[in-house]
Amino acid sequence: MHITSKSWLIIIAVVLIAGAILFSGGPKSSTSRESYKAAGIPENYYFSMLAADIDSPIELIRFATSIKPDASSLDIPQRAAYYQWYLKNRGFNVSFAYTDNFRNQGNEHVWLLVKNQQGESMYVDPSSDRMKADSICPTTPEYKSYQKTFKDINELCSNTGGVDKYAWWKTGRGKELFESSIMLLKKKQL
Numbered sequence: 417m418h419i420t421s422k423s424w425l426i427i428i429a430v431v432l433i434a435g436a437i438l439f440s441g442g443p444k445s446s447t448s449r450e451s452y453k454a455a456g457i458p459e460n461y462y463f464s465m466l467a468a469d470i471d472s473p474i475e476l477i478r479f480a481t482s483i484k485p486d487a488s489s490l491d492i493p494q495r496a497a498y499y500q501w502y503l504k505n506r507g508f509n510v511s512f513a514y515t516d517n518f519r520n521q522g523n524e525h526v527w528l529l530v531k532n533q534q535g536e537s538m539y540v541d542p543s544s545d546r547m548k549a550d551s552i553c554p555t556t557p558e559y560k561s562y563q564k565t566f567k568d569i570n571e572l573c574s575n576t577g578g579v580d581k582y583a584w585w586k587t588g589r590g591k592e593l594f595e596s597s598i599m600l601l602k603k604k605q606l
Contacts, residue, residue: 456579456580456583456586457569457570457573457579457583458585458594460598461501461569461585462501462504462505462568463505463601464505464507471532471533471534473532473538473553476503476508476530476538476540476553477552477553479502479503479506479508480499480503480540480542480552480553481552483498483499483502484542484552486498486589486593487499487542487584489587489589490584490587490589490590492525492526492542492543492546492547493526493577493581493582494581494582494583494584494587494590495542495543495584496512496526496527496528496542496543496582497569497572497582497583497584498542498584498590498593499528499540499542500512500528500568500569501569501584503528503530503540504568505597508530509530509531509532509533510528510529510530510531510540511528511529511565511566511567511568512526512527512528512529512565512566512567512571512572513526513527513528513529513539513559513562513564513565514526514562514563514564514565514566514572514575514576515561515562515563515564516563517563518558519558524576525547526572526576527539527540527541527542527543527559527562528540528541528542529562529565538553539553539554539555539559539560540552540553541553541554541559569582
């Protein structure tokens, strides 16, 4: 049996492709943790800390208000991402609400939609001060008028402008907040 130079090229190509797949750990699912990391979102972004009283509106307001100083240096999209991360990691059922025509002015805006176990919804606008909202948990009609909801940071980033727009964890203060939360989580696991 004689192997032609064309056959050798095909064999070498197959071996190289197989080696690359094996070296990289095999094909990855687009919903895997690796896709978060590849997109610039930390692999351990969501985790569970001690759960809050997730059915209490007062507890939600307390948590949302308590982290306001932490987010003061973040821009509006980063604040929404930070608050969602913080609340979700404490057990709240929280997703992102998004519109590209906030207050019918053609501006995009993202805020949070928090649901309790009875299915009741509350809105949290981490940028309520900049958006001139009546409170951090606004009840005005414009907050009930959103085009889309996104369940997590990956879904939000994939559909509304990419990771860099929301990457609070890449800011100086954000890095500190993320790392201190990871340290607290590890201490609880010891």
